[in-house]
Amino acid sequence: MAIDVAGISREQVEQVVRSVLLRQLSGKPAVDHKPNPLVVNISARHCHLTDDHIEILFGKGHTLTPQKWLYQEGYYAAEETVAIVGPRRRMLPEVRVLGPSRGASQVELAFTDAISLGLDLPVRISGDVQGTPGCLIVGPKGSLELREGVIRAMRHVHMSPADMAHFGVKNGEPMQLKVESPGCTTVLDNLVVRGGDDKIKLEVHLDTDEGNAVNLPNATKVDLLKQSGGSCGCRK
Ligand SMILES: [Zn+2]
CATH class of the missing domain: 2.40.40.20 (Barwin-like endoglucanases)
Structure with a gap:
């Protein structure tokens, strides 16, 4: 089944990952050296896709194009976005794809997103998707039914x-x-x-x-x- 998303995608700039770099600069004893500064980032709703799913959604031979590099080396927000469709055809347009591709596709939403989609989401560690809800993922070249893999990522x-x-x-x-x-x-x-x-x-x-x-x-x-x-x- 293919759904044309051209008419429903909006001119909304999805802020994929808002971040604030918070360093502990003063008042610490000299021995309290953290190996790294503590960084707290907000992950906005996003999805991870397999290579096969990327081709289904974006076309044969398609690979993700990095748009913005994330704090962890090698990870990026891609230019590609998809629409996530829940039960009763409620939809979140322009959900950012994060790269690189993964062995299993997964959609990570906040509870507010889940409520708007009509999904009752479990809180799971990324990758632990057994028994979780699925959704319809729609891209510009095709769509697919994800049987499970929609979660609210555990903090x-x-x-x-x-x-x-x-x-x-x-x-x-x-x-x-x-x-x-x-x-x-x-x-x-x-x-x-x-x-x-x-x-x-x-x-x-x-x-x-x-x-x-x-x-x-x-x-x-x-x-x-x-x-x-x-x-x-x-x-x-
Ligand atoms: Zn993380």
């Missing part, structure tokens, strides 16, 4: 082995993020550690709902704290 912090050692945490453990901002200082629990290799930079990912709730663009200070006890609430 998380990317860490190198040195970062994990610095904070005394392991992959999959929960942390807390304290955000000081005018009128709405907030501590977010269950920020799951996503451990990577030495190239991974210390970076927190929140979605737009979370970022707006804590007034991240106007934040004056951010801190990562160990969460005592409990699990992050994720399934793995």
